[in-house]
Amino acid sequence: MDLTLSDEQRLLRESADRFVSETYTADHRRKIAGDPLGFSTNIWKQFADLGWLALPISEAHGGLGGGAIEIGILMEAFGRGLVSEPYLSTVVIGASLISECGTEAQKQDLLPKIADGSLVLAFAHSERQARFDLAKVATSAKKTPDGWRLDGHKTAVLDGSAAGQIIVSARNDDGKLGLFLVPRGAAGLTSRDFPRLGGGRACNLDLSGVQLPADALLGDGSDALPAIEAAVDRAMAALGAEAVGIMQTLLDQTLEYTKIRKQFGRPLSANQVIRHRLADMAMQCDEARSMALRAALMADAEPVARSRAASGAKAKIGRCARFVAEQSVQLHGAMGVTEELDIGSYFKRLLAFDTLFGGSAHHYRRHAALGGRAIQA
Incomplete structure (x- = not known):
């Protein structure tokens, strides 16, 4: 290839x-x-x-x-x-x-x-009880003479406070998942904004009797779960690439620091143990880059293969990212957690990556479950 x-x-x-x-x-x-x-x-x-x-x-x-x-x-x-x-x-x-x-x-x-x-859009799907299961949605959408009424709660909505429209997932009376366009400032919509770890903002949403017109529903009312799964898989592939960029930056900055930081008259990079740790960091970066590329290449594959690639990348890159971030902070010593350096900011963003859309443990389980489906097929 x-x-x-x-x-x-x-x-x-x-x-x-x-x-x-x-x-x-x-x-x-x-x-x-x-x-x-x-x-x-x-x-x-x-x-x-x-x-x-x-x-x-x-x-x-x-x-x-x-x-x-x-x-x-x-x-x-x-x-x-x-x-x-x-x-x-x-x-x-x-x-x-x-x-x-x-x-x-x-x-x-x-x-x-x-x-x-x-x-600017935001996607409000996650709920507290779901634990990263995309199919678990309790927010309801009731048909009314004038359109729809939405009731429920959404958590960790990325960029929700800046969005002109929020795409909200909700179950209708038939049990199907639908996607609804909710304008910012809609009556009955309450937002609690907070800063995200590593930069950016998110919010929690309460929907209490939010009235929407009939055309607020995206599409013809077909079950939106397959489209949600596809979009989240693509998002995880994109996040994996972002994590690779962060990891490579941490490696580059750590390598440069160990060349100029001297101890006992010699640069840190002259120490064989330090070289081994830098080599391990470089290996983890390369492994993460390969997994992110695989997830991107499989983004348009059939659903099981696509989801397995996305979950495999999320799980593996999460482990690689934590290793690289921790090594970078440690090799910088106390400087690694000060505001004077960006190391701490990169470390926080990688921690946020590891939990967004589910951590490594969740995606190892998802990958294994999807593998069983592929074998049965």
Whole structure:
């Protein structure tokens, strides 16, 4: 299999790396940390101008028709800069759900707005009792003469406070999962915002008698669970690429530090034990990169193969990321946990990655269960 990047993909990687290195300085991250949105609207507009927001959207709906590999290239660069813009929630998840479930009229209305940066989306699916099981949804959607009424609670909604529309999953009277577009500020919708570990913001949502028009339902009312699973699998592949970017940055910074930090008149890197630990970090980075690439390559495969690849990547990269982060902090000594260095911020983002959409233990179990389904098939 030829895994060489095409000319267009190489140009995308070069432009993304250059933009992130020039824009996402330590001063910029400190400034954004105090912003109530958790990101810069000016930079979001630049994302649109660069075509990044249109990347996975079909050409028929104002996009560029890119795939998971291109998303992975971007997300790896985003990991290097600890980017906090709502790319995952809006483009990777939101645009995917609209493309999979929406009617043609909804696609024509919403997808071009995502591509030009005028619409930010959030996906409200997780619930406290679900424990990362995508099928466990207690939020209800009752049919009314004028449309729908939503009642329930959602937790850890990424970028919910910044979203113009929130895609909320709920069960209708037939027990099917539906996806509903809830505008920010809708009557009966209460949001409790909080900062995310490692940058960005999220919120918990309470829906109490939220009234929606009939066209708030995405699509024709078919069960949305397969589309949700596909979107989350693509999100995990993208997050894996972001984690690889973070891990590589930690390795690079740690390697540079051990070359200039001297002890007993010699640089730390002259110590054979330190070299072994750096080699182990490099090996973990390469293993994680391979798993992230596999998940991206399988993003459009049949559901069982796609989900096994995504869960396998999430589980393996989670373990690799924790190892690299812990080694980096330890090799920096006490400096690794100070605000003067970015090491602590990268470490926090990797901890958040390990729990988002389920930790390693959850995905080892999911991978094994899906393996049983594949054997039976």
